Amino acid sequence: MTPSLPTMTTTVRTFAARPDGAEGVVHDPLTGLTHRTSRALGSGRVRLSATDLASWPEVHPAAVQTDVPISVCWSPVVRCNLACSYCLDDKSVSELARPERHRIANLIAETAVLGVDISGGEPLLLRDLPDLIDVLVAGGCAVSVTTNGTHLARRAEALAGRVDAVRVSLDGPDAERHDRWRGAGSFDHAVTGIRAAIAQDIPTQIQAVLLRSTAQASMRAMVDLAATVGASGVTFLQMLPIGEGAALAGTEQLTDDEALGLLAELKTTAAVPVRLRTRQAAGGFTVIRSDGQIWRNQPGAHAISALRPLHTASDLALTAWDGSA
Structure with a gap:
């Protein structure tokens, strides 16, 4: 035979x-x-x-010829249990109450936006997160959640069958390097969360912000970690000089060319898919912050500008100056 x-x-x-x-x-x-x-x-x-x-x-x-963004980042929560020194979020922004969060979710769902990444703050702190995802999915959106992973193990079962992907942010491929930025125990909690999400068949990837002081020494190890835990890949993000990250830009920011060079050395031998989001690619991206205001990254993502409150679905319409994503 x-x-x-x-x-x-x-x-x-x-x-x-x-x-x-x-x-x-x-x-x-x-x-x-x-x-x-x-x-x-x-x-x-x-x-x-x-x-x-x-x-x-x-x-x-x-x-793409479109009247609204292809995708948006929605940060319905400012609160976070960690304190990343390059955080993009503005901690002075207020946080809408639950009924208003659901109003925003319904408005997004009414548009032709394809993708919604729910971020923060730490979105897994929201008890109504599964309900918000359900609203967006019912509207035809593909929904991801970006999280620090520390609460993912206890929330993975409730997210399974709802969310389309989870992106877990790590600052290092091991506890020594990650916890230096995010606090003792945060790495182990995040990796446990990644494994729990994968066990629930949630497509899961690792995200890592590139910092000049750590990138070259940790990129390959981060990819190896993703392969070991079974993650679907790694996205390296260029640090944006926005929010608290502005204070680190002078010492920690890589140019897009430098970052692309590091990725080229890694990509041909990586055990899992890897990609880079350059600052140029982040230009024009639409963000909805926790107060219901629409913001857009300026070209090159060197700053972010407030546009308008999100009162109706038409408020998400792109305007000529954006060059938006």
Whole structure:
């Protein structure tokens, strides 16, 4: 008897799509990337294989003809149990009460926004987080949650079957390097959370902000950690000189060219997929902060500007000066 060949498994995940002329665009909630498809897929949430996705080129959202952002970052909470020195959030911003959070979720769900990344602060501190996700999913959005991971183990079961992806922020590939930035015990809690999310079949990736003092020594180890715990990949983020991170920009900020150089050394031998979000790519990105105000990163993401309160779905409309994502 001829032995059978091993069967390759293909990962199928949830994305959000919309037509773009004769083609289409797809937002990936795991990576935050937008891909141009070879065929129109309709509008709303779709199930696609990783093989399909890999065959479609990445495209900057600003290159897509659209009246609203392809994706937004929604930070409905300011509170956080950790204190990252490069945090983008403005701690002076007020936090809307639960009914207002649900109003914002419903407004986003009414638009043609494809992806919503719920961030903070620490979003897992919100008891109503699963309900907010349900509202967005019902509107056709692909939803991710960006978290420090310390509460992920206890929340993973409630998120399973709801959220489309989880992104866990780490500052180092081990407790010694991570806890130096985020506090004793935070690394172990985060890794336990990553394992719990993966056990619940939630697509999970690691995110790490690149700092000049740590990047070169820790990038490969971070990728190795992702492979060890079973994460779907690693996204390295360029530090943005916004919020508390502005004070570190002079000493810790890498140029996009420097960051791309570090990634090039790593990408060809990485055990899991790796990518870089440059500052240039972060320019024009739309943020909804916890007070219900819409903000957008300026070109090059060297600063962020307040636009308007989110009162109606039309308030999310892009304007000519944005070059927005």
